[in-house]
Amino acid sequence: MEKMEHIIPEEQVGERIDKVLSALNEEWSRTQVQQWIKDENVLVNGQKIKTNYKCSINDQIVINIPEPEELDVVPEEMNLEIYYEDHDVLVVNKPKGMVVHPAPGHLTGTLVNGLMAHCKDLSGINGVMRPGIVHRIDKDTSGLLMVAKNDLAHESLVNQLVEKSVTRxxxxxxxxxxxxxxxxxxxxxxxxxxxxxxxxxxxxxxxxxxxxxxxxxxxxxxxxxxxxxxxxxxxxxxxxxxxxxxxxxxxxxxxxxxxxxxxxxxxxGVLGFIHPRSGDYLEFEAPLPAYFExxxxxxxxxx
Structure with a gap:
């Protein structure tokens, strides 16, 4: 079980604990945080609290994050903007506001849900919650991601990231x-x-x-x-x-x-990598989203 700590600064005084904690990590939903509080996985100054607890200055919050359950990720039909796809890799333009992969308490509406409806073959190296995902961009960052459709492609793309040969x-x-x-x-x-x-x-x-x-x-x-x-x-x-x-x-x-x-x-906006099977260098460019323009x-x- 992973443990995280947070000390309440002045600007969070008076806010509900569940609101404060769900804002700490874009992958934590408020419902999930409330369940952690009910399960006594959240302590404030060493004491258990209720979900409507109002924070005070310098409150010491300890969050014991439960191990993620191995849950089935439901495929969801989405209008994904696919820039490239073959048997090994897929390049998708992720919109602003979309989370890349599910997490407990946040299982739907993610890019992975859409990918699973789009294609049944994704690499399994990162487990059921992150199939095919070799790198991420933040929820509110838009743009291009490469996705591995099998383990050979996954290992090749990860190695390229480690070797710093991917253009981003x-x-x-x-x-x-x-x-x-x-x-x-x-x-x-x-x-x-x-x-x-x-x-x-x-x-x-x-x-x-x-x-x-x-x-x-x-x-x-x-x-x-x-x-x-x-x-x-x-x-x-x-x-x-x-x-x-x-x-x-x-x-x-x-x-x-x-x-x-x-x-x-x-x-x-720009993503380039060496194709895991052919060895060819591929590069893609996605235009700026409307709000940015x-x-x-x-x-x-x-x-």
Whole structure:
């Protein structure tokens, strides 16, 4: 059983415990958190509490996360945007707001549910909850994902990620005007010691490298392209915050006053990899989603 801890900051004082905890991790539903509280898997200052408990400053919350049950994932018919597919791999353009794979308490509406309705053959290396999934993008990040349809493809794609030979380019809009045209952020990332549901730059972290290029500057904002050399959780979001240019709309790493976009302005636009069977290099590009285009137009008008 995994254990996580969270200390209540000033801005969460007075909020219900189930609301606070479900906001810590996009894969935790409020219903699931309420069940953990009822099962006494959540303690506040060492005491069991009810689901309507209101948080106080510096409350020490300990969450004992139960082992995920091996549950059947239900195929769901979805209008998936498939960019490429053969017997080994599939490339899909994930919309903003969609979770990649199910988790206990959040079993439907994910990309995996849609993939299972679309094709019956997905690799089994990551178990029943994450069939075919070799890498993820955050719920509110849109863009391209490669999916393995068998174990041979899965191992090949994972090895390419480890070897840093996969091309992954993201478009983003950040707060502030970046003065230089190019940059590389080489700063290790680990779990944030103050907030276990967030990541942070840390001397004890894993190596993380992001290259960026400025595409356009506006009043108080910059439109950039980032290329990942490594693929740490929330890497671009953490790195851009670290250098003082956090992503627009980011509820976790952005400033308190940001644009309301329902999540960060981040799009995984380019994905390239070597085909596991043929050895050919394949590269795909997905256009910016409508909300992103509209935001750019608005920034140009204001500029």
């Amino acid at each position: 380019k993201y478009k983003a809009i950040v707060h502030g005007v970046i003065p230089h045209d190019y940059g590389t952020i080489d700063a290790p990332i680990a779990r944030d010691q103050k907030d276990r549901q967030s990541m942070a730059v840390s001397d004890n972290g894993k190596k993380a490298v992001t290259h960026f290029q400025v595409l356009e500057r506006f009043n108080d904002f910059t439109y950039i392209e980032c290329q990942l050399e490594t693929g740490r959780t929330h890497q671009i979001r953490v790195h851009m915050k670290y250098i003082g240019y956090p992503l627009v709309g980011d509820p976790k790493y952005g400033p308190r006053k940001t644009l309301e976009l329902g999540g960060q302005a981040l799009h995984a 509209q935001l750019l137009e608005q920034l140009k008008i204001n500029h």
